[in-house]
Amino acid sequence: MLRRSSLHRIPWLVLVFALVLSGTAGAAEVLRVLSWPGYADPDVVQAFEARTGARVEVTLVDSDETLWHKLTAHDASDYDVFAVNTAELQRYIDRGLVVPIDAAALTNLAAQLPRFRDPATLPGTTRDGKLYAVPYAWAEMGLIYNRRQFDAPPQSIAALWDARYRGKVLIYNSGSHNFSLAAQVLGKDSPFRLDTDDWAPAVARLVELRRNLLTFYAHPEESAHLFVSRGAALMFANYGTQQLQLLRAAGADVGYVIPREGALAWLDCWALTRGAGNRRLALAWIDHLLGTGPAHVLSARHGLANTRDPAPHQGETDRLVWLEPVEDVERRNLLWERILSGDRAARVLAP
Numbered sequence: 001m002l003r004r005s006s007l008h009r010i011p012w013l014v015l016v017f018a019l020v021l022s023g024t025a026g027a028a029e030v031l032r033v034l035s036w037p038g039y040a041d042p043d044v045v046q047a048f049e050a051r052t053g054a055r056v057e058v059t060l061v062d063s064d065e066t067l068w069h070k071l072t073a074h075d076a077s078d079y080d081v082f083a084v085n086t087a088e089l090q091r092y093i094d095r096g097l098v099v100p101i102d103a104a105a106l107t108n109l110a111a112q113l114p115r116f117r118d119p120a121t122l123p124g125t126t127r128d129g130k131l132y133a134v135p136y137a138w139a140e141m142g143l144i145y146n147r148r149q150f151d152a153p154p155q156s157i158a159a160l161w162d163a164r165y166r167g168k169v170l171i172y173n174s175g176s177h178n179f180s181l182a183a184q185v186l187g188k189d190s191p192f193r194l195d196t197d198d199w200a201p202a203v204a205r206l207v208e209l210r211r212n213l214l215t216f217y218a219h220p221e222e223s224a225h226l227f228v229s230r231g232a233a234l235m236f237a238n239y240g241t242q243q244l245q246l247l248r249a250a251g252a253d254v255g256y257v258i259p260r261e262g263a264l265a266w267l268d269c270w271a272l273t274r275g276a277g278n279r280r281l282a283l284a285w286i287d288h289l290l291g292t293g294p295a296h297v298l299s300a301r302h303g304l305a306n307t308r309d310p311a312p313h314q315g316e317t318d319r320l321v322w323l324e325p326v327e328d329v330e331r332r333n334l335l336w337e338r339i340l341s342g343d344r345a346a347r348v349l350a351p
Contacts (some may be wrong), residue, residue: 004029011204019117029054031281034070034082036061036268038242038302039137039289048288054281062218063174064088065333073297077275082281085266086124087192087323093127098271100130105283108290109134116267116307125269125324132169133269133285135307137298139240139319140263141177148254149233157184157259161205165233166212172238173216176329177264182206184261191264192324201334204345216340217272220246220302228252241311245303262319 031054033040040058049056059079061067066092067084084092092098103109109117116135118319119126125133143154149168160169171178180191182202188194194202214232217223220239224246225261227235237243237256244256270286272279288294295306305311326332338348 002226003297010240014223020291023200024103024183029045029082029278029281031056031253031278031285032056033285034061034067034079035059036083037221038298038304039268041297041301044289044294044297051288052281052284056285064176066226067169076273079273081270081272081285082277083136084133084271085268085323086122087266087325088330089124089133089269089271090325091329093132094272097274098132099136099274099279101272101286102283103134105129107135107245108287111290111292112307113310114183122267124267124323129288134290135267135269136286137306138265138267139304140258140265141172141236141238141240142256142263143253144227144232144235144237144244144247145257146227146233147196147255153255153257154234155257155260157181157261159259160236161185161209161212162234163212167210167215168231169209170214170223170231170232170235171209171216172223172236173218173340174238175333176326177236177238178206178209178336179332180264180326182209190324191225191321192326194327198294199335200345200349203339203348206339207345207348210339215251219261224250224252227254239304241305242303247283258319260319262321264323265320266323 033056035058037349045056045058048054059070061070061162067082069090071079071082072095073094089098111134115121119131122135125131128238142161145154160171169332177201179294182205183191183194183198183203186198188198214230215226217226220242221242223235226232227247228250235243241256246255247254270289272282276282290308292308295308298304298306299309335348
């Protein structure tokens with residue numbers, strides 16, 4: 001038989017239990033987003049949260065390697081939706097880390113430019129007739145040069161190797177992209193396919209490029225700061241006009257060119273992870289970002305081309321080399337790390 005004091009406490013225990021259940025039932029849905037800088041700004045996220053009542057957790061990455069590590073460390077179970085370029089996406093599909101996207105759930109697809117609306121014209125967005133990626137942002141990787149240090153704009157990617165700019169060249173820290181630059185200089189038909197006999201000359205060219213380096217960068221803001229503060233002459237612009245906009249805002253007298261060999265170009269898309277806890281919410285996020293507001297933010301604030309509006313800096317017929325999967329990304333990254341460490345070409349290629 002319960003004592004009087006115990007009976008007196010029961011209503012309070014019931015009330016506490018009811019409040020706990022109420023809080024659990026009313027908890028906001030959580031969307032876990034893995035994004036590049038500029039793709040999920042606070043005001044863009046807040047607009048989505050206000051519309052859906054969900055809470056968005058954004059994690060930023062600064063390289064393809066970091067993105068891969070985060071999505072493979074726990075078998076893609078830590079995130080729902082992520083941004084990735086079409087070339088990198090292929091290994092996620094191969095590993096079964098992503099799932100097909102229901103295009104019918106994305107009403108804003110109809111507002112995209114024709115070149116981005118037809119998956120058949122965009123290698124890498126589909127596999128076996130299924131849509132795995134929705135185009136969102138793109139940029140060509142041109143050359144940004146300091147007008148005060150150039151008599152005329154550079155015409156070739158080979159300018160990165162020009163001895164006149166020794167110690168004044170900035171490049172993006174990526175083994176995959178930099179071996180593609182070497183392949184372009186070597187005149188390869190595809191910068192993404194190095195044959196057995198190509199590795200030694202490609203390594204030799206990148207060792208030469210290392211001697212020209214001021215340093216390398218990861219973030220757009222970092223590249224702009226280094227370019228201005230350390231008097232760089234030339235930069236391989238992995239983020240394209242995003243970096244150009246940052247430099248001009250900082251008062252730098254810079255120009256921008258697409259080299260005659262063509263500019264590597266990336267197309268970033270949104271994809272759904274296999275471990276997405278709420279695919280409906282993830283699709284709503286993608287559709288939100290295809291709207292006019294986020295598209296305007298992407299271009300006006302960050303200088304990146306969106307898939308709704310014609311890019312003022314880039315015509316349809318300009319020389320673009322859309323990224324494709326490379327022959328061996330792990331080998332490219334390993335050899336690049338050896339090159340950066342100061343090894344000679346022969347040592348770089350040693351087993």
